[in-house]
Amino acid sequence: MSTSHWVLLESEYILHKPSINIFYFTNTALALLKGSPLPTLSKSGAMSHTQNTKHPLISADHISLLRSGLKVIDDVSLVLNTNEITTLIGPNGAGKTTLIRILLGLQKIDSGTVWTRKNLKIGYMPQSFEVNRAIPLTVFRFLTLALGNSRKNIQPFLDEVGGGHLVKKQIQNLSGGEFQRVCLARALINDPDLLILDEPVQGVDYSGEAALYRLIADIRRTRGCGILMVSHDLHIVLGESDKVICLDRHICCSGVPEMVAQNKEYERLFGKEAAQAYAVYNHNHDHEHDLSGNICSHEDNISQ
Amino acid sequence: MIDDLLVRSALAGFGVALIAAPLGCFIIWQRMSYYGSTIAHSGLLGVALGLIFAINTSAAILAVGLVLSFFLLLLQRQKLLPVDSLLGILAHAFLAAGLIAAGTLQDQRLDLMAYLFGDILAITSQDILWIYIAAIISLCLLIWHWDQILMLSIHEELAQAEGIRTEQTRFIFMLLISMTVALAMKIVGILLITAMMIIPAATARPFASSPEQMAVLSVLFSGLSIIAGLAISFQFDSPAGPTIVMTMTSGFLLSLYKYSR
Numbered sequence: 206m207s208t209s210h211w212v213l214l215e216s217e218y219i220l221h222k223p224s225i226n227i228f229y230f231t232n233t234a235l236a237l238l239k240g241s242p243l244p245t246l247s248k249s250g251a252m253s254h255t256q257n258t259k260h261p262l263i264s265a266d267h268i269s270l271l272r273s274g275l276k277v278i279d280d281v282s283l284v285l286n287t288n289e290i291t292t293l294i295g296p297n298g299a300g301k302t303t304l305i306r307i308l309l310g311l312q313k314i315d316s317g318t319v320w321t322r323k324n325l326k327i328g329y330m331p332q333s334f335e336v337n338r339a340i341p342l343t344v345f346r347f348l349t350l351a352l353g354n355s356r357k358n359i360q361p362f363l364d365e366v367g368g369g370h371l372v373k374k375q376i377q378n379l380s381g382g383e384f385q386r387v388c389l390a391r392a393l394i395n396d397p398d399l400l401i402l403d404e405p406v407q408g409v410d411y412s413g414e415a416a417l418y419r420l421i422a423d424i425r426r427t428r429g430c431g432i433l434m435v436s437h438d439l440h441i442v443l444g445e446s447d448k449v450i451c452l453d454r455h456i457c458c459s460g461v462p463e464m465v466a467q468n469k470e471y472e473r474l475f476g477k478e479a480a481q482a483y484a485v486y487n488h489n490h491d492h493e494h495d496l497s498g499n500i501c502s503h504e505d506n507i508s509q
Numbered sequence: 510m511i512d513d514l515l516v517r518s519a520l521a522g523f524g525v526a527l528i529a530a531p532l533g534c535f536i537i538w539q540r541m542s543y544y545g546s547t548i549a550h551s552g553l554l555g556v557a558l559g560l561i562f563a564i565n566t567s568a569a570i571l572a573v574g575l576v577l578s579f580f581l582l583l584l585q586r587q588k589l590l591p592v593d594s595l596l597g598i599l600a601h602a603f604l605a606a607g608l609i610a611a612g613t614l615q616d617q618r619l620d621l622m623a624y625l626f627g628d629i630l631a632i633t634s635q636d637i638l639w640i641y642i643a644a645i646i647s648l649c650l651l652i653w654h655w656d657q658i659l660m661l662s663i664h665e666e667l668a669q670a671e672g673i674r675t676e677q678t679r680f681i682f683m684l685l686i687s688m689t690v691a692l693a694m695k696i697v698g699i700l701l702i703t704a705m706m707i708i709p710a711a712t713a714r715p716f717a718s719s720p721e722q723m724a725v726l727s728v729l730f731s732g733l734s735i736i737a738g739l740a741i742s743f744q745f746d747s748p749a750g751p752t753i754v755m756t757m758t759s760g761f762l763l764s765l766y767k768y769s770r
Contacts, residue, residue, distance in 0.1 A: 309670050329670040340538045340662060341717040350660055351671065375718065 221310060221319040261286050262325055262399045262431045263308055268317030270303065277303055278314070279455040285399060288429040290422065290445060292462075294436055295452035296474055301435045302332065304452065305403055308433070328397030328430075330388045333381070333407035342376045344368070344387050351394045362390040366420060381408030385417060393424070399431045400424070406436070418445055514630060515739060518749065521632040522735035524640040525693045525705065528647040530727035532689055533706030534713070534720065535682065538662040543593055544581075544683070545703035547600035548690045551577045552699045553607030555691070556624050560614055567639075567691040574687025577603055581683070582676060627698030627750040629739070640692055647688050654681050659720055697750035708757040709734065715767040734760055 263285045270278040277300045285291055285308075293301050306312035307319065309329060336342065348359040363369045366386040371379065379387060385405055392400055405421065406414040422445040425432050434446075450459040457470035465471050536545055555570030562569070577599055584595045611621065623631075651658075657678045660668040669675050686706075693702045709731035710723065717723035738753030745752075 306666075311666070311669055327670075329667065331664060331667050331670070334664055337538060337540075337662065339540075339714060340659075341714065341719055341723050342663070343719060346719050347663070350656055350663075353656075 218320045219323055221307075221314070221321065260322075261320075262322050264320040265308065266318040266320070268307060268314045268319060270300075270307065270312070271315045277454060278307065280317075281452070281456055282317075283450060283456070283459070285431050285433055287398065287431045288425065289447045290425055290432045290434065291448045291450060292434050292436055292446040293450050293452055294475075295457075299453045301452055302403060305401055305433070305435060309401065322398075325399060326395055326397045328392035328395065328400045330385075330392040330400070330402045330405060332403045333385065333388075336376045336384075338377050344371045344374050344376060344379070347376055347387065348391050348394060351391050357394070359390075359394065362393050363387070365393065365424070366390045382410065382413040382417065385409055386420075389420070389424075393428075396428075397430060399433065402432065402434045404435050421445070515743065517632055517634065517637060518629045518739050519736050521629060521637050521640055522696055522739070522753065523732045524637065524644045525689070525696050526709070526728055526731035526735060528644045528651070528685070529689050529693055529702075529706045530709045530713075530731040531648070531651060531724035532685055533708075533710035534724050534727055535658055535662060536686070536706055537710050537714075538659075538720075539682075541592075542703065542707055543596040543600070545686060545690070545706050547581075547596045547603070548574045548577060548683075548686050549699050549702045550600040551603035551607065552690055552694055552702075553624060554603050554610055555607075556694075557607055557610035557614060561610065567694075570691040570694065571687050573603070574690060575684065578680060578683035578687065582680060623698075624694065625698050625700050626748060627694060627696050627701070629696045629749045629753075632695065636695065643688060643692050647685050647692075650681065651685055654678060658682050697753060701750055701754050704754045704757065705731065708754070708761050712757070712761045712764045715764055730760055731757070 261284045265281060265283050268278060268281050269276055281304065283291070293304065295301050303312060307314055309327065310319075310321070344363070345359065348362065352359070360369065360372065363372055366389045368383060368386040368390060371383055371387060374383075376384070376387070385408065389402070389405065392402070400421075402421065406417050409417055421432065421434065424430070446462050448459065449462050449465040451457045451465055451468070451471050451474065453474060457474060458465055458468040460468075533545075536542055551573050552570050555573035556566050558564075558573065559566035559569030580599060581592075581595060584590075584599075585592060657668070657673045658681075660671065660673055661675060661678055661682075665675060668678075689706065690699075690702050693705055697705050709727040712730045713723045713726035716726055734757040735753050738756035739749060741747065741756065742749040742752040
């Protein structure tokens with residue numbers, strides 16, 4: 206390891222390692238999310254990292270997590286790049302959400318290293334949740350809560366996800382699809398470099414799913430940010446992704462969608478039908494459906 | 510003389526409502542109604558310890574409340590038992606400890622009834638001053654952390670991911686509840702403090718379209734109930750604290766009309 210290599214890493218990355226004490230860890234995560242200056246990292250951290258020519262947003266290197274003696278994350282390595290959609294698929298209990306929590310800096314790991322680019326802004330959309338009806342909350346207030354002290358106009362973000370008309374609505378009265386779009390707008394509000402979306406189409410009806418995935422693909426195209434998305438619907442997701450990681454505590458297989466869909470491990474986890482369904486879906490569309498199922502052009506659907 | 514008494518009681522009640530009602534909104538949003546009761550139960554231990562060590566009872570109540578909150582935060586780190594079970598354990602452990610401590614005070618005068626039910630009519634001008642100072646400090650603290658506590662109530666994980674220190678925020682919230690309990694004890698007593706926090710907030714819910722609106726409305730409802738409750742209590746010579754709580758409950762029942770629409 207050369208000295209110049211080390212200097213580069215120190216200036217551009219922060220490091221999560223299991224040996225770091227909890228306060229360092231939390232402070233780093235907090236600083237990361239607030240975009241404030243970061244604590245410098247310990248020199249030992251540079252040891253296992255091999256320099257990535259693509260300058261990744263986050264790079265996880267052989268990370269493992271034990272829970273009651275069981276490996277819930279087993280030797281997982283992954284790299285998230287800018288302008289790239291990475292889809293994380295896997296059965297229930299595969300550790301998808303846990304892995305996301307690790308990448309967000311909310312969960313300590315037992316071994317391995319997570320490299321996070323300095324001042325990386327992450328937009329996070331958690332798994333669909335039921336909003337407590339006791340809280341009177343408009344979409345406007347829900348979004349401004351994410352702003353902190355800045356006085357940004359939130360309307361463009363709602364427009365971007367096709368939810369401009371929802372601004373005055375009570376969160377409790379939104380449909381599943383509307384709520385997911387509002388959460389997506391909220392994740393976009395600080396202009397993130399990386400979007401982390403945990404099951405973005407949960408609670409959305411079938412016709413809405415495709416529209417939402419299309420929207421996510423468009424966000425990548427217009428913003429050029431990196432996207433990490435968790436899903437367990439397989440075939441719809443695969444088409445838009447640059448990279449698919451199939452997780453079952455360890456990484457079963459990963460690569461471009463076509464490769465993963467034909468992989469034996471994938472077939473073992475999800476069954477032959479799923480693998481074949483991908484082929485069925487992988488065709489070109491000449492029209493779109495909006496939220497109510499009407500046929501509309503692609504652009505209409507986004508700007509709605 | 511009676512007018513003066515009424516004004517003083519109403520002023521004291523409104524001072525407590527200033528902080529109790531907005532806090533009550535958060536208690537409802539976080540489904541932590543039992544937490545208010547638990548802290549209130551621990552109030553008796555605070556009173557007894559205050560008398561044993563000859564320190565200010567409000568300070569003792571606050572200290573006991575903080576110890577309880579600390580225990581709760583520690584216990585919440587385990588994931589097997591839900592929070593209501595933990596509160597059930599802590600509430601009764603602290604109540605039992607309070608009764609034992611009170612038992613050692615038999616030779617001294619410990620008017621249990623006064624602490625259980627409060628005595629708003631015994632409020633002095635100095636009490637009122639203290640109530641307003643404490644209420645305004647608490648209110649400032651609450652407003653300062655408003656967005657964080659609100660975000661915590663909406664979605665804990667999202668709050669965490671957005672950089673909110675959840676344990677720290679939760680501790681501030683618990684500190685505020687303990688302060689309110691210490692403050693409100695003389696007004697309505699240990700048994701009815703939770704009512705003063707929760708009922709006005711619940712009454713405000715159907716009329717509010719934002720969290721802030723709900724907090725302001727709950728203070729107004731609380732203030733109105735206190736004035737009406739005191740007037741009724743004077744008229745019919747009923748105990749003041751419980752009469753205020755019954756007035757609040759009547760207001761809540763009326764608000765059900767709005768709920769159903």
